[in-house]
Amino acid sequence: MRYLGINKSIGMLCLSGLLFFSSCHSVYQLASIQSNSVEINSEYDTKQDNAAVAVFAPYKAKVDSIMSPVIGTCEVDMTSGRPESLLSNLVADVLREYANTLPGQKTDLAVINFGGLRSNLPKGDITFGTIYEILPFENSLCLVSLKGTDLISLFSDIAKVGGQGVSNVKLLISAPSNAELIDATVGGEKIDKDKIYTVATIDYLAEGNDGLGSFLKAEKRVCPEGAVLRHIVLDYVKKKTVKSEVITSSLDGRIQIKK
Template structure:
């Protein structure tokens, strides 16, 4: 056997052993997978890495200069929860209001997902960065036209998860789990199965994600260029401030669960 062939055989044997040996002799196997959210907060500042801190200092100063300015005031603490919550109502209403300000556009209702809201809104000053904490994703506005009969399926999707952020609709749900829609109205009116309704939502949901696959039944889809959900909410807060108003919300029974 020549030297080249000898080395080739030896390499093949080594690679074979590398892949087979762990598989044959491993005593470990996957038994479960768990996931949870880990909040990164000031507790990690107690023992900072000085060298890393020095590298990040100029970047931190620039980010702070952008995120720290106050753009508005919240009248109350607003959290997230099902079937409805102060914060989800607020953001959904802001989305509905903006959508109806677009030229030649009439939106009947709005839907956002609770999972897209990643932080609460505390009472008091609202900093620019606070909005980024609440809406950290680059989601864009999408307007969908749906037949009333398909809107009913959408409301069933909302019921199955116990509620989402909505505006200008009212739902009465049966008790969870896997709740059913007992009553539903849009702007106070019963649903007309043959009527086309326009709904404002975000692109992620328009693609049928987060359990809202009924959005895929839409007849038409319009996604205005440059209209991100975060910027829409930022502008909503700024407009309130210009008018001398505080940002506020209320629980008005837009989604209720039968007692």
């Protein structure tokens, strides 16, 4: 009981301190936020902690056995970047293709974000690890129904950030310094303002994130269970490999900047 009383007293003292400091108004204000990506690669292997290496060795062997197997071949080096890129075109096309395999589903277009593509796809062997590096997040497919007028608004959102990954779409936007939507087509046709279009995207964007707030105007939103984007891309690579086909992509002018 004695020790219980001491612990209780210490706990009350700590709680009182927390309440005291939380009641004080800070004179500091956030001025700015800066961030950058740091690639963790073999450069850091030159200063290994041998004791830590020994502890993690069994787990590393297990992870390597899962991530190292080759599942396909990439024909060209694929990077991501605005306004369009080989990698973003590939992933957007794969997402739309998968969505159209779902029962009773007809998907008009697909939209992904560059922020979700965290690495490049190099020419040569593709492993499980390669795809996990590109798509590390648990982003899942969402099918969003948008009226034509709201789809135009979504394309305006995309224009403002200088482009995103799209499929079955062609956008003409003005220069990044004054980025605005100039023209847009879906499947080679002008947008019918009264038509309802089905957009294949990821849950993160369907919630209006990454500057694509027009997704919140959705008439309907359906997110099939278990349809994780990473798994969709993995399955696509495996199926291509079974057919002895390589993974490739092309730049087709789906997003152009008016000079």
